[in-house]
Structures are given as structure tokens and as C-alpha cells.
Amino acid sequence: MDLVSLVYLSLGIFTLCMLSKALTVVWWNPLRIQKHFLDQGIRGPGYSLLFGNLKDIAQIHRQLQRAPPLPSPSESKSHHYMAERIFPHVPFWSTKYGKNFLLWIGPSPFLVVTDPELIKRMFNEPHHYFITENPPLRRVLGQSLPVSVGDEWANKRRILSPLFNMEALKDMSQIIAKATNKMVDRWSKFIKLNDWEVDVQHEFEDLAENIAAIIVFGKNAELGKQIGHLQLKLQDVTSKVLRIAYVPGSRDEQENDFLGFLLSSTLTQEQIEDECRVFSTAGYDTISMALSWAFILLGTHTEWQDKAREEIDEVLKGNQPSFEILGRLKILNMVVNETLRLYPPVPLAAREAKKDVRLEGLDIPGGTTFAIPIIAIHYDKEVWGDNAAEFDPSRFAQGASKSAKHPKAFMPFTHGPRMCLGMNFALLEIRLVLAMILQSFTFVTSPTYKHDPVHALTMKPGKGAQIIFKKI
Ligand code: HEM
Numbered sequence: 001m002d003l004v005s006l007v008y009l010s011l012g013i014f015t016l017c018m019l020s021k022a023l024t025v026v027w028w029n030p031l032r033i034q035k036h037f038l039d040q041g042i043r044g045p046g047y048s049l050l051f052g053n054l055k056d057i058a059q060i061h062r063q064l065q066r067a068p069p070l071p072s073p074s075e076s077k078s079h080h081y082m083a084e085r086i087f088p089h090v091p092f093w094s095t096k097y098g099k100n101f102l103l104w105i106g107p108s109p110f111l112v113v114t115d116p117e118l119i120k121r122m123f124n125e126p127h128h129y130f131i132t133e134n135p136p137l138r139r140v141l142g143q144s145l146p147v148s149v150g151d152e153w154a155n156k157r158r159i160l161s162p163l164f165n166m167e168a169l170k171d172m173s174q175i176i177a178k179a180t181n182k183m184v185d186r187w188s189k190f191i192k193l194n195d196w197e198v199d200v201q202h203e204f205e206d207l208a209e210n211i212a213a214i215i216v217f218g219k220n221a222e223l224g225k226q227i228g229h230l231q232l233k234l235q236d237v238t239s240k241v242l243r244i245a246y247v248p249g250s251r252d253e254q255e256n257d258f259l260g261f262l263l264s265s266t267l268t269q270e271q272i273e274d275e276c277r278v279f280s281t282a283g284y285d286t287i288s289m290a291l292s293w294a295f296i297l298l299g300t301h302t303e304w305q306d307k308a309r310e311e312i313d314e315v316l317k318g319n320q321p322s323f324e325i326l327g328r329l330k331i332l333n334m335v336v337n338e339t340l341r342l343y344p345p346v347p348l349a350a351r352e353a354k355k356d357v358r359l360e361g362l363d364i365p366g367g368t369t370f371a372i373p374i375i376a377i378h379y380d381k382e383v384w385g386d387n388a389a390e391f392d393p394s395r396f397a398q399g400a401s402k403s404a405k406h407p408k409a410f411m412p413f414t415h416g417p418r419m420c421l422g423m424n425f426a427l428l429e430i431r432l433v434l435a436m437i438l439q440s441f442t443f444v445t446s447p448t449y450k451h452d453p454v455h456a457l458t459m460k461p462g463k464g465a466q467i468i469f470k471k472i
Helices: 003-038 054-066 082-086 089-097 116-123 135-141 150-164 166-191 200-229 231-246 258-263 269-300 302-316 330-342 374-378 423-440
Strands: 100-105 108-113 196-199 349-353 357-359 362-364 369-372 441-445 453-456 458-461 466-471
Touching: 003 100, 003 108, 054 089, 054 100, 082 089, 082 374, 082 453, 089 100, 089 108, 089 374, 108 116, 116 357, 116 369, 135 269, 150 166, 150 258, 150 269, 166 196, 166 200, 166 423, 166 466, 196 200, 200 258, 200 269, 200 423, 258 269, 269 302, 269 330, 269 423, 269 441, 269 458, 269 466, 302 330, 302 423, 302 441, 330 423, 423 441
Parallel strands: 108 369
Antiparallel strands: 100 108, 196 466, 349 369, 357 362, 441 466, 453 458
């Protein structure tokens, strides 16, 4: 055989190998996995070559865009449309294929799970699961805790956990109260004579951002705040704050902010930058959205606003709420839980099976991603009863674990070793700000408010959260 023929033959073999590899990925593997799940009773919309179910999902979303605008919470007692609004393909396919079903994002299998028992088991098995690779999230969050895996995650989680211990939370409550007081004073000036309408979404974004910047960057809060404003230049700005931190003499010996804590840990400069970014940006967005939804709901269901205020007045007697006393505000806590149930700021969690695992009688092939649509679980009538879609804080009267038929069905922060690290801080800030505003003002949701929840990393009111306030 001459050289040219040999080259052609090698090229032919190479092309055949590549083609068979590609066919395995986009055709043979998906069909094999689909059958594997079908044999175990897990059905789904069926794999289509290359695209999986992406086209079906796009079509379901397009249909949603043609749907009439949502009724405002004051027009309809029920929020039943929420899960359909945020992830329309989930209720569409779960009605057809059952609580857990298989769908395909391109050639990658996604097991959509809404069975709380299966989810509980999965959340408690950190060694078998790791957080899903999420390139857009990684760009924002770098190598930080939420996107770390394995031993690296365990090490960082251990280092970072003391940031939110009891003593730290007490200190933070003072920072939150001081910033909220400033906002209440400013509002009081506007509300002196007349009712005052304001988009609380922007107000709470500002407030939560200020608080996060002070807690993370201490004296350098103003510079730290730029991180939120200059999303695209995140890297540069965070580095700038940190460069200042590393200049000898630029910080007092024992500054009591996150940055001081992180600088004294074993984390590298790059890791510290990433964690600062999570705490100063990702954290405050979730809190401000939870606060916005709480005001929209309490401004509509004013009977619960009155109940919460009565309790606050009885317990606090006009004094400023403290970290210790928040635990005694039972109705306020019920209202916050019910808000996080109906409008979870993070409506979706995910895990990926590192290797083949057996879970609740199911054999799961390694590489399968679990999509956990928190919002769909929070609206499941089988778990929450027939009034699942209604705002009824009394379901939390005996605590979160007794609020539904399954003790772990309430999962705005998820459960298990990988649950939200900032949960106690977030609940502290939401409760404190709500209590302080309820002490000073009454409010109703404005007729100008348009109910349009959207999902953009967090779940937010798409057209603002207009609330009308009156001074008490
Ligand atoms: C209402 C507010 C918040 C909600 C609803 C929320 C929700 C969540 C959820 C659902 C997760 C994913 C958990 C999982 O994959 O199992 C998470 C992770 C995380 N959250 Fe939050 N979060 C909130 C506020 C915050 C705040 C204020 C901070 C920081 C100051 C924070 C820091 C984190 C971190 C570091 C993780 C990753 C934990 C890990 O992977 O070990 N969160 N959060």
C-alpha cells in the first residue's frame, strides 16, 4: 500500500471512530438510559436526536407567553398558577408521567424529582452527589462554596460555617437594625402628610445590598457595593477591595467583618475573592426578593398584617426588636415561612450523580442530573392539602416540619449538609426588617402593581412591587 492510500485509510478509520463516538453520545447512550429508567417505571417525554426535549420546552414556554396576564393576588385568593408560570413544563409533564420523570436537555438526562422522600434521601447523601456544573453561575461565583465539589467543598464549608454562628448573628442584627432605622426615617419624611407609594423591590435591593456590603467589607463597604453595580467587572472590583485589604496598615488589627475573618483563614486570595462575591451579591438578591414578596402578600392579605403587628406590639411594647426576641414573634415567623413557600427566591435546586447509585429502590446511572423544582413541591396538593395554592400562614403554627404531610416538604433553603449556609442570616434580616417596618407603617399593595413573577436566577416581581404606606 502506498503512503497516500495509508493516509486515506487512517483518515477513514479516524472519521469512523469519531462518528461512532458521536453516535454513542447523541443516540445510543440516551436510548440506553431512557430504557434503563423506563424498566424501573420512570417515564418522560422521550428523547429526540441532539436536542432532547429542548424544542418541546421552548414550545411550552411560547404558549405561556400567549396566555392572558396573571390576576393580581387581590383578584384571586389562589396562587395556583405559580409553578406553571415559573417552570411550565414541570406541571405539564408531571401530570402526564408522574411525580418523577425523565427529560433531556440535549443528550443529557435530567431526572425531575418532586417526591419529598426521594429528595430528602438525596440531600442527605453528599458523597454520592455533587452540585451541578453551571457555567453561567460559575462565571459569577468563581470557585466559591456553592459551586465547589468533594473535599474542596467540605473544607470550605468547615472554614466558612463560623461566619454565621450565634455571636456573629447577634452582631449582624445590630447592623441590620441600624440600616433599617435609616430607611424607616427616610420613609417617614415622605409619608408625613400623605399616603406614599413606593416600589419596595428597589428599596429592599438597596437596603440588603448596604447591609451585605457592611457585613462583608466593613469600613470598605462603599467600595464593596460597587460589586453589585458592576456585575461585568466583578473580578476587578473585588480584587480592588482586596488589594486594599492586603496593603499593610490599611485595616485595623481586628476588624469584625467577613473579610477580616476570611483573611485570617487558610483560604487563598482568589478563594477569598470568590466567597466575598457570593456573600455580597448572591446573598442580598435572595433576601430583597423575599422581602418584596412578603410586602406584596401582606399588602393584599391585610388581616395577617394586622395579626403580625398586634403580636409585635404586644411583645416589643414599642422597643426595637433584637436578635433574641425575634424567636418570640410566632406569627411573623409563620408569615415569613408562608412567603418563602409560595415565592421561594431560589425555585430550583440541582444535583448530579457522581457515579451509579441506588436511591429509594431506583438504580441511577452516574452522570444523571436531578432537577428539584422547589416551587412545584411547595404547591403540591398531595403534600399541602387542597388549599396548597393559598396564602395561609396558619399552616406553620406548629413549626415547619409539621406544616405539610411530609416533614421535609418545606425546602426554600433545601436540607442536608449542603443546604444554604446563609439561612440563619437571611431569616434574621427578613424578620428584623419586616418587624421594624410593621411597627412604623400600615400598607396595602398598590392598584398599579402588576403581578408578573419571573425567574432570573432568583424569582422576582417582574414589574416591581408597588406598595402604598401610611404612618401609624
Ligand atoms: C431568602 C434567602 C435565601 C434563600 C431562599 C437561599 C436559598 C439557597 C438554596 C436553595 C441553596 C442551594 C442549596 C442546595 O443546593 O442544596 C443555597 C445555597 C447557598 N446559599 Fe443561600 N439562600 C438565601 C440567602 C443566602 C444568603 C444571604 C447567603 C450568604 C450570606 C447565602 C449563602 C449560600 C451559600 C454559601 C450556599 C452554598 C452552600 C453549599 O454549597 O454548601 N444564601 N441557598
